[in-house]
Amino acid sequence: MNRRNFLALAPGVAAWCVAPGAAYAAASPAVDAVDSVGIGCAFFVRLASPVEAKAVRVSWLGETFSPVLRPEAAGYGTWVALAADLTTKPGRKALDVAFELPGGTRAVRRDVTVVTRKYPxxxxxxxxxxxxxxxxxxxxxxxxxxxxxxxxxxxxxxxxxxxxxxxxxxxxxxxxxxxxxxxxxxxxxxxxxxxxxxxxxxxxxxxxxxxxxxxxxxxxxxxxxxxxxxxxxxxxxxxxxxxxxxxxxxxxxxxxxxxxxxxxxxxxxxxxxxxxxxxxxxxxxxxxxxxxxxxxxx
Ligand SMILES: [Zn+2]
Missing domain, CATH: 2.70.70.10 (Glucose Permease (Domain IIA))
Structure with a gap:
């Protein structure tokens, strides 16, 4: 693709890449997690949704569970604890969170890298x-x-x-x-x-x-x-x-x-x-x- 064609396509590309508008952002759930965790360690993940979720599913290392979000000053949220035990193979792992919202399911993925840790x-x-x-x-x-x-x-x-x-x-x-x-x-x-x-x-x-x-x-x-x-x-x-x-x-x-x-x-x-x-x-x-x-x- 030459530059001219790219520019011609730009409006279509922009539709995918622009920052979401205010109304869209207001309905966006958020997942804040660490970038990496050592084997044998726990870590904490913050979940938040501006609107009440019918259900939330958190999937990590092959297990899924459903934490309950609590009403907060602005929207709904909670902290969840996750972990990697001593047998977890180091490497990049997917942390998947699915929020079932009134408008449909919103899936959020975060990568968390499991790293080795020395023990005596x-x-x-x-x-x-x-x-x-x-x-x-x-x-x-x-x-x-x-x-x-x-x-x-x-x-x-x-x-x-x-x-x-x-x-x-x-x-x-x-x-x-x-x-x-x-x-x-x-x-x-x-x-x-x-x-x-x-x-x-x-x-x-x-x-x-x-x-x-x-x-x-x-x-x-x-x-x-x-x-x-x-x-x-x-x-x-x-x-x-x-x-x-x-x-x-x-x-x-x-x-x-x-x-x-x-x-x-x-x-x-x-x-x-x-x-x-x-x-x-x-x-x-x-x-x-x-x-x-x-x-x-x-
Ligand atoms: Zn002991």
């Missing part, structure tokens, strides 16, 4: 029983894992969590998220939570508001509490010495949910704290440091 490795020598549990213990563990998977699969449209998130105990980190332990020379699955120091009997506080989804005594994790914070965010607290909540109860952010202990297969009292975001186990520590964590309360 630790070599340990432990009792054989812990490396190779008895068959009966494995059978029990299998049933417990299934119960946990059912909890981690919960996807409410409503969001109960707000920032800032609450650090469940004030103690420092004794074992990092993502740490790859090698027991007696055998590599194990990476640490999918963070171990926080705490004296036996000290209070554990809820990471955020939510519904208590599971209270149980598990073989490896001991006394556990799982809290569903909505939209696929679930926190877990392990090795507790005492429970302060029951299943089905709704807790507020920072509410005491039990006490630090050493139940399950551990050597001393601490809190193993885990966070699942849409089924992806993530490092909770960056969420307490504030970087990249939005203020969801305006």
């Amino acid at each position: 490795e630790q070599h340990l020598t432990v009792a054989k029983k812990m490396v190779h549990p008895a068959p009966k213990a494995l059978e029990r563990h299998k049933l417990e894992r299934e119960a946990v998977q059912r909890v981690l699969a919960r996807r409410s449209g409503e969001r109960f969590w707000e920032t800032p998130f609450v650090r469940p105990v004030p103690g420092g980190v004794s074992s990092d998220f993502g740490l790859r332990r090698v027991f007696n020379g055998e590599p194990r699955a990476p640490h999918r939570g963070v171990d926080l120091r705490g004296a036996a009997g000290s209070a554990i506080n809820a990471f955020a508001a939510g519904e208590v989804a599971l209270v149980a005594d598990h073989y490896f994790s001991g006394n556990v509490v799982y809290i569903d914070h909505g939209q696929g965010m679930i926190s877990m607290y392990c090795h507790m010495s005492a429970f302060g909540v029951r299943e089905g109860q709704f807790v507020s952010a920072g509410q005491e949910i039990g006490k630090v202990g050493s139940t399950g297969r551990v050597t001393g009292p601490h809190l193993h704290f885990g966070l699942s975001v849409m089924g992806h186990m993530v490092d909770p520590m960056p969420l307490f440091e504030g970087a990249g964590v939005p203020n969801t309360q305006g």
